[in-house]
Every structure is written in structure tokens, then in C-alpha cells.
Amino acid sequence: MGKQAITKIQVALVVVLMVAVIAASGYWLLMMQPKPLEEKVTLRFVEFAAGVTEMKAALAEFERQYPNLKVNFETYGAGDPYYSAVSTMFVAKEEIDIVRVETWLGEWAKNGWVIPLTEDKFPGVEKYRQRLYPGAVDYMSYKGQLYGLPSFGGTLVLCYNEEILQKAGVDPVFKTWDDFTAACLKIKEKTDIKYPLFGNWEKAYYGFPWNWYHITASMGGRIMDENYKCQFAEGQPAYRALQWMVDAVRKHRIVDPASIEGTWTDVRDLFHTRKIAFEMMRAAYLSVANNASVSRIAGNAKFTLMPETHGQLAWTTLYCISSTSKHKDQAWTLLKFLGGEDKYGKLFRAKANAISTGGGIVYPELYDDPDVIAKLKTFLDVKLLRETEKYGVSMSYLTPCISEAWYIAWATEVSTQGHKAILGEVTVRQALDAIESKINQLKAK
Amino acid sequence: MRELRKGKLGYALLIPAFFLVLLAVFYPMVYSFVLSFCEFDLGTDSTRFVGLSNYVEIISADYFLPAIQRTIQFAVMSLAGTIAISLGMALVLNENIRGRFLARVLLLVPWAIPGTVNGLMWKWIFNANFGGLNGILTQLHVIPSYVNWLSLPATAMLAVVFANVWKEVPFSTLILLAGIQSIPLELYDAAHIDGANTWNRFVKITLPLLKNSILIVLILNTMINLLAFDIIYVLTGGGPADYTAVLNWWTYTISFRMFNFGLGSALAYTLGAINLVVAIAYFKSLYRRIEF
Numbered sequence: 001m002g003k004q005a006i007t008k009i010q011v012a013l014v015v016v017l018m019v020a021v022i023a024a025s026g027y028w029l030l031m032m033q034p035k036p037l038e039e040k041v042t043l044r045f046v047e048f049a050a051g052v053t054e055m056k057a058a059l060a061e062f063e064r065q066y067p068n069l070k071v072n073f074e075t076y077g078a079g080d081p082y083y084s085a086v087s088t089m090f091v092a093k094e095e096i097d098i099v100r101v102e103t104w105l106g107e108w109a110k111n112g113w114v115i116p117l118t119e120d121k122f123p124g125v126e127k128y129r130q131r132l133y134p135g136a137v138d139y140m141s142y143k144g145q146l147y148g149l150p151s152f153g154g155t156l157v158l159c160y161n162e163e164i165l166q167k168a169g170v171d172p173v174f175k176t177w178d179d180f181t182a183a184c185l186k187i188k189e190k191t192d193i194k195y196p197l198f199g200n201w202e203k204a205y206y207g208f209p210w211n212w213y214h215i216t217a218s219m220g221g222r223i224m225d226e227n228y229k230c231q232f233a234e235g236q237p238a239y240r241a242l243q244w245m246v247d248a249v250r251k252h253r254i255v256d257p258a259s260i261e262g263t264w265t266d267v268r269d270l271f272h273t274r275k276i277a278f279e280m281m282r283a284a285y286l287s288v289a290n291n292a293s294v295s296r297i298a299g300n301a302k303f304t305l306m307p308e309t310h311g312q313l314a315w316t317t318l319y320c321i322s323s324t325s326k327h328k329d330q331a332w333t334l335l336k337f338l339g340g341e342d343k344y345g346k347l348f349r350a351k352a353n354a355i356s357t358g359g360g361i362v363y364p365e366l367y368d369d370p371d372v373i374a375k376l377k378t379f380l381d382v383k384l385l386r387e388t389e390k391y392g393v394s395m396s397y398l399t400p401c402i403s404e405a406w407y408i409a410w411a412t413e414v415s416t417q418g419h420k421a422i423l424g425e426v427t428v429r430q431a432l433d434a435i436e437s438k439i440n441q442l443k444a445k
Numbered sequence: 446m447r448e449l450r451k452g453k454l455g456y457a458l459l460i461p462a463f464f465l466v467l468l469a470v471f472y473p474m475v476y477s478f479v480l481s482f483c484e485f486d487l488g489t490d491s492t493r494f495v496g497l498s499n500y501v502e503i504i505s506a507d508y509f510l511p512a513i514q515r516t517i518q519f520a521v522m523s524l525a526g527t528i529a530i531s532l533g534m535a536l537v538l539n540e541n542i543r544g545r546f547l548a549r550v551l552l553l554v555p556w557a558i559p560g561t562v563n564g565l566m567w568k569w570i571f572n573a574n575f576g577g578l579n580g581i582l583t584q585l586h587v588i589p590s591y592v593n594w595l596s597l598p599a600t601a602m603l604a605v606v607f608a609n610v611w612k613e614v615p616f617s618t619l620i621l622l623a624g625i626q627s628i629p630l631e632l633y634d635a636a637h638i639d640g641a642n643t644w645n646r647f648v649k650i651t652l653p654l655l656k657n658s659i660l661i662v663l664i665l666n667t668m669i670n671l672l673a674f675d676i677i678y679v680l681t682g683g684g685p686a687d688y689t690a691v692l693n694w695w696t697y698t699i700s701f702r703m704f705n706f707g708l709g710s711a712l713a714y715t716l717g718a719i720n721l722v723v724a725i726a727y728f729k730s731l732y733r734r735i736e737f
Binding site for chain 2: 080084087091111202203204256257258259260261266269270275405406408409412415416417419420423425
């Protein structure tokens with residue numbers, strides 16, 4: 001090797017040495033920096049892809065209130081896509097902090113994926129239990145233990161178009177389901193409305209099944225008891241409810257047969273464009289129905305009590321702390337912000353939900369909040385809304401099997417048999433027998 | 446020696462791709478096949494070997510035979526529609542017509558649209574209250590009032606078949622067009638001289654020489670149609686009731702709604718076996734070596 005080659009090697013060695021010294025110095029300097037008193041913790045929050053803009057704004061406020069906490073906000077499509085994605089995350093033991101839970105609380109609690117909130121580990125949780133509606137607490141509990149704080153509460157109410165009912169000379173007070181049927185027939189006769197009611201009776205678990213539960217609740221019954229014994233004898237509310245749904249389509253022709261493919265969006269579109277007179281929806285959606293910029297029936301969208309016992313399907317969407325969270329104390333802080341009090345003791349999100357959508361009030365004290373009342377008054381009857389709160393019938397009371405892992409399999413069969421009955425392929429008796437047989441089969445497994 | 450070294454280099458360069466295929470294809474296949482003989486509890490993340498009981502459960506399930514029937518119905522109807530339309534289009538596109546190039550480009554648009562987007566588009570077109578199809582047909586007085594295309598068992602199946610055929614026709618047309626263009630023109634000239642008319646030329650020359658291309662289209666479309674899922678999931682969700690619930694829809698429902706991955710895997714392999722048998726049957730009965 002020549003002199004030139006040796007010199008090149010020497011230069012290279014010196015450069016490498018210099019880089020190593022600089023790197024080591026930098027590292028040492030970094031390690032010598034005093035650590036902040038509290039390290040910034042990043043929380044992973046997984047939610048439905050709905051109301052994303054509002055949620056992002058809320059999380060920005062959270063991060064402002066708690067500078068040491070940062071939130072990684074992830075969303076998945078509402079319903080099945082979210083449920084499948086998050087279940088997969090739990091199986092893969094991914095670290096998650098806060099998740100949204102709907103009808104699957106029992107399954108996730110049983111699997112140990114979400115954790116109960118106890119006063120010793122999460123101070124202050126008991127005061128929330130006292131402040132919330134008892135029905136909401138019941139829905140958010142599994143085996144007597146509270147598992148989360150509410151996102152919002154939902155009840156289905158009977159919305160109607162006042163202008164159409166006035167034109168038909170129909171009074172929006174229905175003592176019995178026969179009264180409601182007669183009212184629909186009168187609307188068909190006196191107006192240009194072909195089908196006064198359209199339902200989101202689609203095959204999804206929140207489609208046909210929820211509507212059947214809702215009508216059953218109104219008729220004063222439930223689908224099954226705590227031992228999952230179905231209440232399907234002729235004359236019982238669940239039987240009558242399915243019979244009413246079938247007759248409404250096939251005999252009286254007051255419900256559009258296309259309801260069996262109908263989604264929530266279809267119902268809202270038809271109601272807002274004056275194609276139907278009634279819808280069974282959350283009262284919150286009246287804020288959109290009475291908004292002149294998006295609805296043709298603004299000012300005419302009202303709601304009334306359901307017939308008979310006025311019972312209506314009620315559920316609470318909640319947020320829970322994941323068992324895989326490595327920062328459970330910080331997760332509790334975020335959970336309180338999302339479903340309870342913020343740093344200043346205000347029901348920040350609950351109030352924001354009530355104001356932005358006018359619905360899902362799970363803290364009765366919000367009815368005394370002047371901002372909330374002022375907003376609600378712009379699109380619905382607040383006094384009536386408050387009255388309907390006492391008629392909410394929890395989904396977990398109507399179908400206790402909702403906590404089982406096989407609930408979705410059973411709900412799929414409910415939709416299948418319900419559709420077959422509406423199409424006239426089977427009788428109501430045959431449909432209910434098949435639904436009962438399915439639950440016995442799943443229980444045995 | 447140089448040849449040997451070249452060979453070794455070639456194999457060495459293939460190794461990364463081989464590992465990728467192993468990871469992305471073989472490993473999932475083997476894992477899911479093993480899973481089909483197990484009971485997999487998602488909640489406790491535990492797996493228990495159960496032998497053939499998943500397969501027995503599938504065959505004895507009340508949804509299995511109706512699902513097979515619907516799958517065959519969907520596949521046969523889609524296949525008939527696809528072959529008929531794509532053969533017609535291939536014959537037209539083979540002619541020297543004005544705008545042929547543009548037509549061939551536009552032909553590919555349905556094929557390029559993702560399956561779920563296709564389904565959503567047709568869901569709006571078939572919508573019972575706002576759909577474009579109802580609008581056009583009532584304006585033309587073909588139907589007196591709007592039809593619930595997706596709510597009635599007969600029309601729901603037709604609707605999914607129609608949407609599926611619309612998507613599958615372009616690719617089949619291209620295959621058949623390539624086959625037609627490989628037929629020597631001299632055969633048609635000779636037939637013309639012998640007094641054969643258009644129909645005779647089509648039946649005696651085009652069809653027999655197109656057999657292998659038709660076989661390719663048959664096998665590909667049968668496999669695609671037997672495995673159809675996305676169009677059904679988006680358009681009807683398996684409904685109304687379960688009138689469009691084909692086998693692959695059940696595979697998805699069992700695996701990802703009920704989280705029974707063992708049973709879902711078993712159903713997937715059952716469907717795969719059916720597909721394989723059909724492909725072999727096609728091949729044995731239709732394949733002939735073509736000599737011009």
C-alpha cells in the first residue's frame with residue numbers, strides 16, 4: 001500500500017473517532033438534562049368515525065387543560081367495522097387506553113378487555129353513579145359493577161310531521177297501537193303520503209332487532225327473561241310487536257316494504273323530504289329535522305309518546321378503560337373528561353353533546369342548565385323530553401343475552417326471521433319459534 | 446461454471462421475494478388450515494384441537510344447503526350474463542368501427558372501480574325511494590310505480606347479479622377479444638368463399654377456436670363468482686332475510702361477526718374445495734388442444 005493509501009486510512013479513522021466523540025458527548029449532555037417533573041403521557045383513544053370534528057376540538061381542549069397528557073385519536077366506521085377492529089386489537093394485546101362500547105359491554109367485560117371502575121382505584125366514580133340516571137348506570141354495568149362513563153344516552157321516540165297530521169286531522173296522541181294504525185290509515189286516505197311510516201329494519205344488529213325491541217317495550221314487555229327464556233306466547237308483547245310489524249307492511253300497508261333494507265339515513269332522508277309522516281328515531285335528530293338549511297319540514301318536526309305504556313328502547317353509549325392500558329390513572333382523567341367532569345368540574349362533553357345534538361341527556365342536572373334548555377327549546381318540547389326519560393326501557397332488560405359473545409349471531413337470526421315474516425315466507429309463530437330455537441342452540445353450545 | 450454461477454445468482458435474487466410470498470401467502474394458508482381443525486376462543490385467546498367437528502358442523506348447519514343453493518344461483522346467473530355480454534362486446538370491438546379505441550378504454554372503467562364502491566353506487570341506483578333506476582323506468586312507463594329492488598327475494602338476487610356482471614364484463618371481454626384476434630383471417634375468407642354466412646362463420650369457426658379463451662373466462666369467473674362477497678355485503682348485507690346470503694358471506698359473518706375463526710376457516714376451505722372441483726371439471730371437459 002502506498003503512502004497515499006495509508007494517509008487516506010488515517011484520515012478515515014480520525015473522522016470516525018471524531019463522530020464517535022461528538023455523538024457520545026451529545027448523548028451525555030442529553031442524559032444530564034433534568035427530567036421534567038411529569039413525563040408527557042400519550043393516551044390511545046379509539047372511537048367511532050362519527051362527530052370527528054367535534055371530538056377533535058374537545059380533545060384539543062383536554063390537552064389544553066392537561067398539558068402533560070396527549071391523545072392519539074383513532075376512529076373506525078360505526079358499528080361492525082369498529083367492533084371487529086377493536087376486538088382484533090384486544091386479541092393482539094395492543095395497548096389501548098380508552099374505547100367506546102355499545103351493546104357489547106358484557107362480552108368485553110367477560111373477556112377482561114375492559115375494567116370495572118371501583119372507588120379505590122378510580123376515586124370519584126361513586127359520585128357519578130349517584131348523578132346519572134339509574135337506567136344509564138344499569139346499562140353501563142356488568143354484574144353490578146360500573147364499567148364506564150357515558151358518551152350519550154339514546155332513546156327512540158316517535159317523531160311526526162305536524163303539518164301532515166294536521167292536514168289529515170290526526171291528533172298526535174296514541175293510547176293504543178290500534179289508534180296509531182288508524183291514524184296512519186287516515187293519513188293515507190287524506191294526504192298524498194303513500195306509507196306514513198318507514199323503518200330502519202335492515203339486517204344489521206341495530207336495525208330490525210332494535211325496532212322490534214322498541215315496539216315490544218312500548219307494548220309493556222320484554223323479549224326474554226334473565227334466564228334467556230323467550231316471552232313469545234301469543235298475546236305477549238314480543239309476539240304482538242312482531243305481528244304489528246308484519247300487519248303494518250302486509251295488511252294495512254302503512255309501513256313501506258322497503259323498510260327491510262332501510263338504514264337510519266334512509267329514514268331521516270324520507271322524513272326530512274316529507275315522504276313519510278312518522279319515524280322512530282332519537283329525539284336528538286329533530287335538531288336536523290327542524291333545521292331549514294337541510295330539511296324541508298323545518299318547524300314541523302315534533303315528537304310524541306309511544307302508544308300504550310309509552311315504553312321506549314333506551315341505551316347508553318359509554319367509554320371504558322381498556323385492561324391493556326399502561327396508564328390507567330391518566331386514562332381515568334381522560335375518561336372523566338369524556339363522560340364526566342373536566343378539570344374545572346364542568347360536565348364539558350355531556351353538556352356539549354346536549355347542546356350540539358339536543359339529545360342523550362344522561363345527567364338529569366343538565367335539564368336545569370339554561371344553555372342546554374335554550375338550545376333544546378329551539379327544536380323540541382323540553383318538558384315532553386324530560387317526561388319521556390322515565391319511560392326508557394334498557395336494552396339489557398329487554399334482551400339480557402346482549403352480554404353474551406353469541407348475541408350478534410342471535411341478532412342476525414332475529415333479522416332473518418323477522419324479514420321472512422314480513423315477506424310472508426313464514427308466519428309470526430314460525431319466525432318466533434325459529435328465533436327461540438336459535439337461542440336455545442346457542443345457549444347449549 | 447459460468448452457467449452454474451448465473452443460476453445461483455438467479456436463485457439468490459429470488460430469495461427475498463420467496464420469503465415475502467412465504468410470509469404473505471403460505472403462512473396464512475397453513476395457519477388458517479390448521480385453525481379449521483380447532484376451536485378458537487377469541488375472548489380467552491385459546492385454541493383447542495377438535496378434529497373434523499367444524500366441517501361436520503358446517504355440513505349439518507341449517508344455513509349450509511340454502512347458502513350453497515344461493516351461491517350456485519348467483520354464480521350461474523352471473524356467469525351466463527358475463528359470457529353472453531362479453532362475447533357480444535368482444536365481437537363488436539373486434540370490428541373496425543369508428544371510436545373503437547375510445548370504446549376499449551371506457552370498457553375498463555367498471556373493472557377499475559373497487560368492489561365496495563361499485564356496490565355503493567348500485568345501492569343508490571336500486572334505492573326504492575330515490576334510486577335512478579326507478580326514476581328512469583317510471584318516466585319511460587316501463588313500471589307503474591317504484592319497485593323495492595333490494596327488498597324482494599327475486600329482485601334482490603337479480604340486482605346483485607346485475608351489479609356483479611357490470612363489473613366482471615370488461616375483463617372477460619378483453620380475454621375474449623384477444624382470443625378472437627388470434628384467429629387467422631384466412632379461415633373466414635375461405636369460409637366466405639365456400640358460401641358460409643355470418644352465423645355459420647360464428648358457429649363453425651369463431652366459437653370452436655375461442656373455446657380455450659372461453660374456458661379461461663369460465664374458470665376465472667366461476668371462481669370469482671363462487672367467492673363473491675363485497676358486492677353482496679354492500680348491496681344487500683345478505684338480505685332480505687338470507688336470500689342473498691352466499692357461502693362467502695357466511696364465512697365473513699361467522700369469522701368476523703361471531704368471531705368463530707375455526708368454523709369460519711373450515712367454511713372457507715370447504716368453499717375453496719368446491720371451487721377446485723369445479724375448475725378441474727371445467728378443464729377436463731372443455732380443454733382441447735387447438736390446431737388451426
